[in-house]
Amino acid sequence: MIAVLNRLVEFVEGHLTDEIDVAGLAMSLGTTEYHLRRMFSSLAGMPLSEYVRRRRMAVAAADVLGEGELLGIAVKYGYGSTEAFGRAFRSVHGVAPGDVRRAGGPLRTQPQLRFRLTVEGNTTMDTRIADRPAFRLIGHSARVPLIHHGANPHIQAHIASLPAGEHIRLKELSNTEPAGLLQVSADVDPDYTEGSGLTYLHGVAVADKTPVPEELDAIEVPAGTWAVFKAEGEYPAVLQSTWAATATDWFPSSPWRLRPGPSIVAILDRAADFSTASCELWLPVERA
Known part of the structure; x- marks a missing residue:
């Protein structure tokens, strides 16, 4: 995967003035x-679209x-107007193109990325394939x-809005793996952009033919393979x-890759104040 990411970066670098077909490139x-x-x-700390924009504007500064x-210049870098180009330029450099032309700066440079895999071998991941x-x-x-970091107050508020007895009722409905109360994230932006929307479901897993009570939401999950990480x-x-x-x-050292689908957290055990927990992270995968 590291080699693939570096080839992606090299392709982006050679096509900064072109529209990039990420789906075709991935294939x-x-x-x-x-x-x-x-x-x-996950590895770059920014979405691919953001990296492309930063590199384009870094090169466009010249x-x-x-x-x-x-x-x-705007048309060269794929923008239909100086206004659209100016907004993108300002979002990276903090100043308008005209100001840079007059004053010579300030400019912020996004270096070309290089991915490297550091193998330490001092941490064992408790993983199973299901x-x-x-x-x-x-x-x-x-x-x-x-x-990305810390508790999500929007999710906390959603869970807090449920009656105390509802958690018990949900657990009683669970009849298949992943077992117990689940924290489900679905419809997540593929770029995993912080602040983007996702569907959070607080619930349980049931067999596919199990009737769903009218007052509950449902996400249909097709048959497939999952990587399960215990933490x-x-x-x-x-x-x-x-x-x-x-x-x-x-992922960089395994024969598996992510496939579209919800990510699921199953809470196996926890402290009364939820300060510590034992849980499983279920990720949908397929062979690379």
Whole structure:
């Protein structure tokens, strides 16, 4: 996967003034657009689209400092107007193209990325592969923004809004793996952009033919393979670090890749105040 990401970066560098077909590029590299975007975002710390924009504007700065017309420069980098180009330029450099042309700066440079895999071997990931038939995720869902670090207050508010007895009722409905109360993230932006929307469902898994009570939301999950990572420790930090380790350690050295589908957290055990927990992270995967 590291080699694939570096080939992606090289392709981007050679096509900064072109529209990039990420889906076609992913196919030519032997992977999928979904997996490519998720791995890039996880390892680079920014979405692929953001990296492309930053690199374009870093290179475009040299043209802005020249004598060419700003409209021509805008068109060269794929923008239909100087206004659209100016917004993109300002979002990266903090100043308008005209100001840079007059004053010579300030400019912010996005270096070309290089991915490297550092193998330390001092952390063992407790992982299993599970082939599961189709099932349903049922419960109470809400649209919330994606937050990478720390507790998500929008999810906390959603869970707090449920009556205490509802958690017990949901657990009684569970009749298949993943077992127990689940935290489900679905419809996530493939770039994993912080602040983008996702569907969060607080609920349980049931067999695919199980009737769904009218008051509950449902997500249909087709048959497929899952990588299941067990994590124990301070919550939610241990879960977030496990998420990060799947991208930095596990996927680059495994024959599996992410496929579209919900990610699921099953809480196996927890402290009364939820400061620590034992949990499983279920990620939908397929052979690379």
